[in-house]
Amino acid sequence: MPPPIGGIPAEDVCAKAGLAVEAFLGTRQSAVSGESARDDTARPSSELISIQGSGAAVTAAFYRNGWTDGLPIVPPTADAVREMMTGTDLPPLHVLGRMVPKNATITIEKIAINAVMAGCRPTYMPVLIAAVEGMLEPDFDLAGVQCSTGPHSPLLLINGPIRAQLNVNCSSGALGHGWQANATIGRAIRLILNNIGGARIGESDMTTLGMAENYTYCLGENEEKNPWAPFHVDEGFDLEDSTVTVLGAYAPENVSDHVGITPGEILTVASDVVSKLSRFHLRSMDHIIARDTLLVLGPEHAQSIAAAGWSKKDVQQFVFDHASIPYETLKSLRRQIDETKLINTPGGRSVPLFANPGCLKIVVAGGPGKHSAYINSGHTKRVITRKIAFPRNWEGLVDRFGE
Template sequence: MTTPETVLSIADESPETLYALLESRGWGDGLPVVAPTAARVDAMLDGYDGDPDEIIGTLAPRLGEATPRVLAVNAVLAGCPAGLLPVLVAAVRGLVAPEFNLRGVNSTTHPVSAMVLVHGEAVERLGFNAGTGTLGPGNRANATLGRAVRFVMMHLAGGTAKGHDGAGLGDAATHGQPSKYTYCFAENTAASPWPAYPRTLGLDSPSAVTVAGMENPHNFHDMESRDPAGILDKAATVMATFGTNNAVVSDAEYFVVLGPEHAATIAGAGWAREDVQSYLYEKARRPAGDFRAHFTANLWRPWQKALRDDDLMPMTDHPGNIRVLVSGGPGKQSFVVPSWGRTRSVTVPFGAGTGTGAAA
């Protein structure tokens, strides 16, 4: 493994030797890795046209410095194919944005993971799967990019479940979740009746990547509805639960990821993305008295605290906190992803004409 300051020599790159090294240092995710030899790291850097030693940021809580060269090491470890380093760099720019709150995401007892969502021409060019099984196994780009982001959060930011970096560092999640291994999918722009998600943020770059501190996805299905309300009412029931942090953090986000068939039904009735957001904002509600019965400590807006017990209180304080996009393949299935709460999603453009990438 190489960085500008350090070279670690090992006798060979057999799985047994690598496992022993990673275990001794608290590295890795417990699965086999690719040895990041100098030749492999250099090959990964060949696909990046920026300064390989630029400090992109420091990652809390360990405050490790992220450079493209160090990210290339983690990309190789994760098994990333050549060409994915610019996407990983953009994703890490999102992680270090203050609003993402990486320290909180890495250190909480909540099972939050970094959800990575790829948009634009990079999806097809780099082989990401935006269709059937986009969150499942079998696609190298999806699997390894998500894994590389997790390695960065472990190796540079100190988010390791065993707390190898000492008291106050490490991943304190009570149970963790499967998406802490890898959590990456792609927007199916070709199947979406609405503009690509980054356009809603004012971004017009060839490609972009979104990172968000989220729980695992919760699927909902509707095989029968021929109108938007029937589909979205089911999404609202998934959103309106007291088991998520969204219930106590009023500005927390939801990602509502519609399958192409559900999206086509909704758009076919003339509904825009904003209509979906507004409808879910109105429908995903519970009586304010029920909220008060369950929670004493909360981060609600003053107007929410002023509601009467019988008034219906929204699960989030603004329709814009409900992020709507299309992904997946055939089938009348969609899913809702609740946020950890004290974090905001960040979308970073990359590709021709975007320079180093500006977060939105």
């Protein structure tokens, strides 16, 4: 049935239901084995495609096939892909799993092909492999991230010594442009989602608007300016481990406070950014408040808060206590609220934004300035952090392919 179904009068919904029933009863006899639509993009691995012309001709051909993100790509020649695969000891046809929505097989070679296209260096392969593994965990909900109408994309957060080895930007502009690692690792993930997973906008990826972060969404934590323990240490890893954390995320929402000095002042602004009505875009709160989300503190905000003796737990508790929406407001907007989960605030009974304070994960990133960001989860239930595994000759690869 053509959209919409939600947000229209009941009689219009019933009319569409009637049409659906007639269509269903009219077509059931023809839906027999072998006649249902089959995936016609099944092709053998390592298929070589011959294209005449310049590099632009390769981009044009790939674009026509729907294999790009709209930007020019680096042609994935056999030599380039072979070189890309030196970034891992895993064999080319090693299978990581299957990727929705097509349930296509994810091989190291296919990751490498898309990494070449994105403009990655071979030393980015360990990050990509770990990130893909993380996205396959059920709590990541890749099907939701890939296919929903919401605007979200996998966010990659990199921790540990690999940040310096790959020159991952963790400081000024960490979520912006200009750094090859940030730009192309995130871009490779998008190409992997599309080309291996088979997400196609308007067909299987039903995103209404999309967002710029669909192109790339990758940053490093500014551990050097973090007044507390790095994020991956909080998640149980050793300081010297290199990790990548994945979250199906909405776009960052700016937390701008140039005036606040105390933790309460700064986090009151953060709580306000968190407490938006659009967080409750569904009728029921149960699937929303139980998700992990990120508060990315700029170093100056983080240091002001830590200098006052506050821990990350204090930050989490404050935002949990202060980020809420009045119950009456949500009720008036047809939200179904479980009254046993309301909290009492100075303004009256309110709906909390988190199931518990631990759902708000604290990260420090960015450079000088009074800006932080709140990043909401799109479908992902909890952040997934994976330790990055390195090939045997990692140091040699860093020397050879480093900037």
